[in-house]
Amino acid sequence: MIAKTVTRPGRRRSVLVCGLAGALVLAAALAGDPAVARRVRSDPGAVGLLRAAADAARRIPYEGRRFLTTWNRSRSSTSRVTVSHLPGEGIRYRSATAEDRYRPEAGAGDPTGFTPETLDLLTRNYSVVHGADAAVCGRPARVIEARRDDGSAAGRFWIDAETGLMLHRELIDATGRRVVAAGFSEISYTPSAKEPATYALNVPRGGAARFPASGGQGTAVVWSDRLDRADLAALRDRGWPVPKVLPGRLTLHDARRDAGGGAVHLSYSDGLAAVSVFVQRGTIDERALSGWRKTVKRGRTIFHRESLRRWAVSAGDGYVYTVLTDAPQSTADAVAANLPRDTTSFSTRVSRGARRLAAVANPFD
Amino acid sequence: MSCLGERLTALVDGELGHEERDRALAHLARCDHCRDEVASLRKLKGRLRGLDETDELPSPDFLTRLRTLPAAAGSTAPGDVPPAPAGPLSEPLADPFAGGAARHAARPLRSATRPVRPSNSARPRDNRPAGRAAAALGVQPRRRYLVMGAATLFLGLGGASYVVGGGDDAPTVTPAFDRYAVQHALTSGDAPMTDPLTDPVNQVQVSPGP
Structure with a gap:
């Protein structure tokens, strides 16, 4: 009886220590980036x-x-x-x-x-x-x-x-x-x-x-307006689709804005394959894409072209995405298919239509 | 509905001929239902009579005036229509806006010989003017048409807006492929030559794969 009362605090302490150690190991395992192991x-x-x-x-x-x-x-x-x-x-x-x-x-x-x-x-x-x-x-x-x-x-x-x-x-x-x-x-x-x-x-x-629209004078310079994290956040607030990651472990690592054209160049990479996504406001002018292969997958139209590099063009939500990569076409297609698509709500669509109807009917317009 | 139909009310009102009256009474002896109805009609009549001492029914002239009312009532403001069964005494109760004698004189349809109902209590409990009731009858289908029209308009415009609102407001654009190719090459570490896609002059040697 006496022995029991003496050993009980000791056992309790050991249980406590073991529990703490276990919790620490668990926390380290959960918090640690799994890539750390790979990085090693x-x-x-x-x-x-x-x-x-x-x-x-x-x-x-x-x-x-x-x-x-x-x-x-x-x-x-x-x-x-x-x-x-x-x-x-x-x-x-x-x-x-x-x-x-x-x-x-x-x-x-x-x-x-x-x-x-x-x-x-x-x-x-x-x-x-x-x-x-x-x-x-x-x-x-x-x-x-x-x-x-x-x-x-x-x-x-x-x-x-x-x-x-x-x-x-x-x-x-x-x-x-x-x-x-x-x-x-x-x-x-x-x-x-x-x-x-x-x-x-x-x-x-x-x-x-x-190519009057190209960089001109044969000088190839990266768009100088580099977007930092705050710029990207501001863009996202204004509704621009700027996904941080894309399928295939592609991660956004660089973003630049065209000085005049209003396009944003998002550079994604998994470390090896570079994928560029150019986002600009607008809808696709299909006439300019004659000669491109057009596929519709899950309600989404994607234009592809495979030459030296792989291109895929898709649109959604009032933005046109041009995906360009050296990696296989499937990568370009997967990226183009997974970029934000039309999310126009019913009310937005109706109010937009009403505005257009009013514009047509308005004799003073 | 009773077996006797119209004759039942005629019996109560004492308007049946001698023979018909006998036949109706003989039927009443057999038919409980009709008997009950006659009893209730009589009771009702008695109560009405009790309410109205003079026991006078509206004159035929008054009835014709009632029939002419709906058209007029439809076009005038509701407050303006307390034409009917009210005599000068009951007029203020029916409609506070209704005028006095001058107003009545202006109405050609109102007969000077019309019997006067002196008592307020003779009025039915629902003291809504007959004209207003008639107006309501005339307006109801019209209101229904109005509601239906509005609904159709709303749905039609909404549907049209939905259809028209399909596309996006944004203008159509053509991506600047040549510039994009150069930008991509610059960031991915390749020679920033125009992609042959946009530069047909640039020779790309295409050979069968391994």
């Missing part, structure tokens, strides 16, 4: 190489030819362009037939597409590890692989072992097929200094004239 699996050295590649693209002068190839089930499309980069100046792109473009160093976004945000997304969604070294363009390269949870490769990057420049990258779908490949087909780190530094001024004008 990423090789910090490999991630560091990717980060350095973005830096090298700005720092290192080079000249060469770039390509972008996309595959779908039946065919592949390739675009080739000659590039030359001068640090502190910019990159000049020349194509055999299209207008030349000049990408000034300042305000042209990141030349590799790797920003701290997309790198964060990459390590969150994939495990980034070193692969077996290889050679690209006759140069030894470090290979970095982004792997899915099941261990299959989703993306590969070839980084010049000497300069740290990204030479080649490719995306691989779940069945193991390449879907996008981009990079240099030739590269030289001793650019000929023949080109005048002000070559932006003698860019042929023909191309720009063909």
